[in-house]
Amino acid sequence: MIEKLLIANRGEIACRIIRTARDMGIATVAVYSDADARALHVRSADEAVHIGPSPAAESYLVGEKIIAAAKQTGAQAIHPGYGFLSENAAFAQAVIDAGLIWVGPKPSSIEAMGLKDAAKKLMRAAGVPVTPGYEGEDQSVERLKSEADAIGYPVLIKAVAGGGGKGMRKVDAAVDFEAMLESCRREAKASFSNDEVLLEKWITSPRHIEVQVFGDAHGNVVHLFERDCSLQRRHQKVIEEAPAPGMDEATREEICAAAVRAAKAVDYEGAGTIEFIADASEGLRADRIFFMEMNTRLQVEHPVTEEITGVDLVEWQLRVASGEPIPLAQDALYIDGHAIEARLYAEDPNGGFLPSTGALDHFDLGTEGRIETGVAEGDMISPFYDPMVAKLVVWGETRDEAIDQLAGIAEGVEIWPVKTNAAFIANCLRDEDFENANLDTGFIESKLDSLVSSDEADDGIWQNAADFIALAELEEHDDLPMGFRLNAPGVLATTLLHKGQSRTVAAASSLNELDATGFVDPARAVVFADGQAFAFERQSRGSGAAAAGDGAIVAPMPGKVIAVDVAEGDTVTAGQRLMVLEAMKMEHALTAPFDGTVTELSASEGAQVQVEAVLCVVEPVEE
Structure with a gap:
């Protein structure tokens, strides 16, 4: 058995491999670029070696550096994960030539399936149906x-x-x-x-069906059933599930047998995936499912196969690479329940799905389901690599149960300030056609407008923001008299700014029934609801029951004062505009939090101000 393993990858797949290796008593070595110096996979491994600058072409894609790191640390084997060098036959051969164990298929198998035209000819000769x-x-x-x-x-x-x-x-x-x-x-x-x-x-109603196969050096090849990866956006998978909905036993048996023939045709060893395109215009039928390509590596979506079979595919990879036979025979493998995986990306659906990078100041994916991630709170989403934050995986006795679980997890995602596609995932899962398995690879594009949630806060979200601030105020003022009521006139009102809109909102009569989660800091309140984060800049804070200083109007962000509408001594009413701040190419109106008098005014037109600077103070009207 391998005793020390170098993982030639990063992020969640590196963390995933480290977990299984540790369970097997195998020491692990991580590699990292400048951008990943403090990454979770580096912190999780037993050892870590720096391999170069942040761009992948200068670090993770330089095979010589990977092999040198293995030699330096005494690692016996290299696991490539997926992406990067995982399907590079020349790198696989270089690993073997260096006297190391390659945790993957033989270079000749990678090469045989590397070019789609040659692979299709080979598959046709092996009796595998081809488009x-x-x-x-x-x-x-x-x-x-x-x-x-x-x-x-x-x-x-x-x-x-x-x-x-x-x-x-x-x-x-x-x-x-x-x-x-x-x-x-x-x-x-x-x-x-x-x-x-x-x-x-061109297949008019295409579904993406793939079969997990596994081979060893003893001539054994098995399949671990199929996955459906039809929910894609621009040919990138978003949601995957196993087994494929609507697949009958006869069709499953035929397509899985074809996948085994495909693997045997290239003398395959290790984990691989045979990908098929299905013409689902009349349901899933064996005579309308055609070979597309083979991925000669572990797939991103491998957890759903693990969930329905109870098999740890990484453990199988390490055992087979060590020379052992496949742990289970075909007749010992069976499907149990239904599993679904969603890829949580750092991207902005409302901004055309552009990547969203930066620090994960707040990061909470909950405790339900199986979470595969390579980041933790405080880590960075780098612009140098794939923007996947995590894989959200669930298992249920039925497909409906799994859908409901995963949608709930997506809706409960709390990430700030990086934007994610969590709400988009939940909307896909809750869509009636998805629930009824009326899907194909054009599903997302045909429904895109309805699947992207608005990033405008509704009245309930505004109210939640005010309530979170009220809770924070109460914690700051724990000397309030007994019998104090939150719904008293003018009590704990706050003025908030969201996407250029300003409102003064009073706290609710009860703070025990909040229908969202969130947090408050000196500059803002952030509300998490249905997989989205809504940020509200705090223009002012105030309480009619507290000191006059609570009516301080502060700058929500650095900017320039472009208008001042009041003077010291003026009487103002709740919601009245006091001044206008220009920041981030937007005009932000700062308004009175309650009826009162302007007792201090430090802002002047044209002045540059810093975040949290007190611009004026409004003293509330005495009751």
Whole structure:
């Protein structure tokens, strides 16, 4: 058995591998770039080696540095995780040539499945159903156009060395073919240094079905059933589940047997995935499920397979890499219940799903389900790597139970100030068509507008923000007299600013029935609800029952005073504008928290002010 393992990856997959290795008594070595110097996977491993600057091309993708780190620390084996060098046959061979154990398939197997055109020819020879198309060597525009016309439109152009959704173009009509081909080739050349393409018949109601396979050095190959990964956005998976909804036993048996034939055709060892595209226009049928490609590594979505089979796939990888046979025979494997995984990304759905980077000042994913993450509170989401924050995984006795569990977890996500797709995940899961398994790979794009929640706070969220501030005020003023009522006139009102809108909101009559969670700091209140974070800048704080100083109007952020509407001694009413602050290219009106008198005024028009600077003080009207 391997005694010391180097993990040539980062983030949640590195943490995942470390966990199993520790359970098996295997020491672990992490590698890290400048950006990951304090990362969770570095803190979790027994040892860690710095391998270069933050860009992956100068650190995680430099095979020589990885192998040197293994030699330096006395590691016997290298686990590549997924991404980076995991499907690089040359790196796998270099590891083996260095006298180390490669936790993965043989380089020849990786190479055989590395090019989509060659893989499809190999699969066809092995009796695996393949999508109708063209994988020929003649790459002339004329030949490709002729083949596309013969296949019939719509047709899909795919880079032979593609992956991750790059180098793919759907062509709906012959007149568009040459322009789409040129675009696809240009992207393929830039991404993979290979502009060769293949053609496939476009499947009109496609579902992405994949089968987990596992082989060993003793000639054994088993499958661990299928997963459905149809919920995708721009060819990137968002939600995966196992087993595939609507898959009957006969179809499952046939497609899983085809996956085993595919693995045997390349003498496969270790964990791998055979990916299929299904024409689901008439449900899942074996004669309408076609081979797409093989991923010669562990997949991001492997936890759902583990949840329904009770197998630890990383443990299997380490045992097989150590020379042991697969721990279970095919007839000992069975499906138990239903599992679903969602990929929680640091991205802004309201901003076109652009990545959101920065510090995780507040980070709470709850305690339910299985959480696979590579970050903790206080860590950074770096711009250098994939923006995945965590994988949220659940198991249920039924699919409905699993859906409800996972939606609840997504709705309870609390992350600030980094934005996430948690609310988007919950909306996908709660969608009626998803619940009824009416899905295909176009599901998200066809429903995008309805799946993206508004980031505008409703009245209830505003009220919650005021209530959280009221609770904070009460904690600061624990000398309030007995019988004090929160719903007394003018008591614990606060003026808040959210997305350019200002409101003065009084605390609720009871603070024991808050329907959200959140926190308060000197500058803001943040409310978490339904997977989103709503931030409210605190323009002022005040309490009619407390001292006049509680009516201090403070700057919610650094800015410039562009208007002052009052003078010392003026009488003002609750909500009346006192001055305007320009900050972050927006105008912020600062208003009176209650009826009163301006007793101090330190702000002047044109002045630059810092966050939390007291600009004026309003003394409340005496009752």
